[in-house]
Amino acid sequence: MTTLVADTWALLWRWFIHLKRDRMSLSIGLMQPLFWLFLFGGIFRGFASQNAGFQQSFGNVDYLTFYTSGVLAFTTLTNAVLGGIPLVFDRETGFLDKILAAPVSRFSIVASRFIYVIFYSLLQTYLVLGCAWLMGVRFAANPLYVVVGVAVYGALLAAGVTALSLALAFLAPHHVFFTITGFFLTPLLFLSSAFVPLDKIPGAWRAVALANPLTHAIDPVRALLCGSASVGGDPNYLLHALVLAAFDLVCFALAVRVVRKRLD
Amino acid sequence: MNTLEVRDLVKVYDRGGDAVRAVDGLSLDVAAGETLGLLGPNGAGKTTTIRTIATLVRPTSGKVTIEGVDVVQDPDGARQRLGYVPQEIALDRMLNVREHLELAGRLHRLSGHEARTRAAEVLALVKLEDKAKVSAKKLSGGMKKRLDLGMGLIHRPKLLVLDEPTVGLDVEARLSVWDFLQSLKARGTAILIATHSMEEATRLSDRVAVIDRGKVARIGKPAELISGLEGDVLEVSLASGLPDEDLLAAAKGVAGIRHVSRTRDGFEVSTDKDPSIMAALLQVVASKGKAVASASYRKPTLEDVFRRAVGHAFSEGETS
Numbered sequence: 079m080t081t082l083v084a085d086t087w088a089l090l091w092r093w094f095i096h097l098k099r100d101r102m103s104l105s106i107g108l109m110q111p112l113f114w115l116f117l118f119g120g121i122f123r124g125f126a127s128q129n130a131g132f133q134q135s136f137g138n139v140d141y142l143t144f145y146t147s148g149v150l151a152f153t154t155l156t157n158a159v160l161g162g163i164p165l166v167f168d169r170e171t172g173f174l175d176k177i178l179a180a181p182v183s184r185f186s187i188v189a190s191r192f193i194y195v196i197f198y199s200l201l202q203t204y205l206v207l208g209c210a211w212l213m214g215v216r217f218a219a220n221p222l223y224v225v226v227g228v229a230v231y232g233a234l235l236a237a238g239v240t241a242l243s244l245a246l247a248f249l250a251p252h253h254v255f256f257t258i259t260g261f262f263l264t265p266l267l268f269l270s271s272a273f274v275p276l277d278k279i280p281g282a283w284r285a286v287a288l289a290n291p292l293t294h295a296i297d298p299v300r301a302l303l304c305g306s307a308s309v310g311g312d313p314n315y316l317l318h319a320l321v322l323a324a325f326d327l328v329c330f331a332l333a334v335r336v337v338r339k340r341l342d
Numbered sequence: 343m344n345t346l347e348v349r350d351l352v353k354v355y356d357r358g359g360d361a362v363r364a365v366d367g368l369s370l371d372v373a374a375g376e377t378l379g380l381l382g383p384n385g386a387g388k389t390t391t392i393r394t395i396a397t398l399v400r401p402t403s404g405k406v407t408i409e410g411v412d413v414v415q416d417p418d419g420a421r422q423r424l425g426y427v428p429q430e431i432a433l434d435r436m437l438n439v440r441e442h443l444e445l446a447g448r449l450h451r452l453s454g455h456e457a458r459t460r461a462a463e464v465l466a467l468v469k470l471e472d473k474a475k476v477s478a479k480k481l482s483g484g485m486k487k488r489l490d491l492g493m494g495l496i497h498r499p500k501l502l503v504l505d506e507p508t509v510g511l512d513v514e515a516r517l518s519v520w521d522f523l524q525s526l527k528a529r530g531t532a533i534l535i536a537t538h539s540m541e542e543a544t545r546l547s548d549r550v551a552v553i554d555r556g557k558v559a560r561i562g563k564p565a566e567l568i569s570g571l572e573g574d575v576l577e578v579s580l581a582s583g584l585p586d587e588d589l590l591a592a593a594k595g596v597a598g599i600r601h602v603s604r605t606r607d608g609f610e611v612s613t614d615k616d617p618s619i620m621a622a623l624l625q626v627v628a629s630k631g632k633a634v635a636s637a638s639y640r641k642p643t644l645e646d647v648f649r650r651a652v653g654h655a656f657s658e659g660e661t662s
Binding site: 081084085088089092095096099100171172174175176177178179180181182229284 | 395397398417418419421422424426428429430431432434435436441445446448449450451469493494647
């Protein structure tokens, strides 16, 4: 256990040096979710205020308040999906071989990227929460619960997705990695409850959205932001956590299988 | 006990349903303070052997031990004793020189304090003290390679494994790396170098293993391997065309010629150290209607060892 912590910290130390030195990526990375909040949130909030029919779908909940939980979860999802990028380049440059030829725990490679993704996501999501508050979003639940909820459901979502991203990083060259991740990222957003409540999504698409782990990271946080009784928020906190945990287990099993096969 | 022992190593890859034997029953040893050169063309199995020793590839069968520690049974134990430097210079463009060494130290389970102390030592060893805070991306090719080597040494490995350590380096950088490796050997480190450079193998190796099609075709000290050829070499380049079987058979029939083989533009023979045989050989070529572009008489080299061992020229195997 001590060695796992030491190995993870050694690798994490490297990712933090990257974060510190690559200020351009840090600045753009912090701003990107704000664009989602300001542009989409602003546009649809204005649209809802002028269209009673549209607003009716959200009850008495302000659209931006409704939509903020989608931005929070999608921000974490994006970081997790792209979490394997440094490993893709490490593999292509041969740096990964150096790491693998050292007596470093293989799990620490996953753990360090996971912790980094969570840390970076929290920087972004708390910034989003702060900006949303400045734009008039008010939290139904105690702000402490919101802060903790964002971290917990973000971590549960990121764990499995990061594992899959790292598995892909072990297999695919960078152009394939970007093609596959780009292919899945946007549909995952639109086939979730990010923009509209789950019960307002028509027919078969609702089943897809229900199977989408992003939905299970959005809805409990939405319940904290909008109030558990409000439309779109689902206060079944434990159920969502269990669904995400099951998703994580499947992703880990798949990732371990892929990485083991690759290392053989 | 040797620092490295490889016994009957086999690695079979599944390439779309076809079984490819990259390594096919290879055995070798490296003692402390010894440098063994793995010499062979691309595709001979050098890199797979190196990667298996470095615990990056799981062997299909056979056994590899580093100081008695089995790389399959106890990979972490083997990794503690191993320094691995891959063929490509692999550095992190965001880290500076010192950070690379500290990271390598931490990945080999050194404490933060130990990693910092050793980094200072290795900086001196690889002569990069004045570049400690310089980003790796700003180093010259030779400096990058020295840093690469330093990362493989920070935990004081008993065995250093290098895959083509000077590929892509200019002459000055190559000489600097060679000097550095000689100094490591003097410190008692066992070194295994995969190379396709005859010069590198001759300059650095106490012993050379000629690898072909995943097997050790010859192994021994370079001088012994060369003297074992018993004879000098006559090289004949034809003005046009290649030698046919008739010409090669006629050349082989000349008294005093032991061995005949094709070269890229002609053929060569081994003789009983008698330069006068050249005239008889040239007569044979002329009698077969071929014109000679050039002919030379020389002492045998490692390349000839390779040619005799595997039945084709080094450069031919490289392109196959």
